[in-house]
Amino acid sequence: MNVEKKAPCPRCGQPARLDESNPWRPFCCRRCKLIDLGDWVAGRYGIPADDREPPPAADGESRQ
Numbered sequence: 001m002n003v004e005k006k007a008p009c010p011r012c013g014q015p016a017r018l019d020e021s022n023p024w025r026p027f028c029c030r031r032c033k034l035i036d037l038g039d040w041v042a043g044r045y046g047i048p049a050d051d052r053e054p055p056p057a058a059d060g061e062s063r064q
């Protein structure tokens, strides 16, 4: 048995391999993954993407 797992690329609809040989899964290729990721980031944040929130400050109660 040698079943290839394939599913349509969420981006372009071409068959994309879903095993380890495809580092871009579930997309068919790097471009589709980057495009989709870019859309997602842009849609969610609406910014160029280098604006990280600072880590939450630890409370000072248990100091001293």
Ligand SMILES: [Zn+2]
Pocket (backbone or CB within 6 Å): 009, 010, 011, 012, 013, 014, 027, 028, 029, 032
């Ligand atoms: Zn694709």
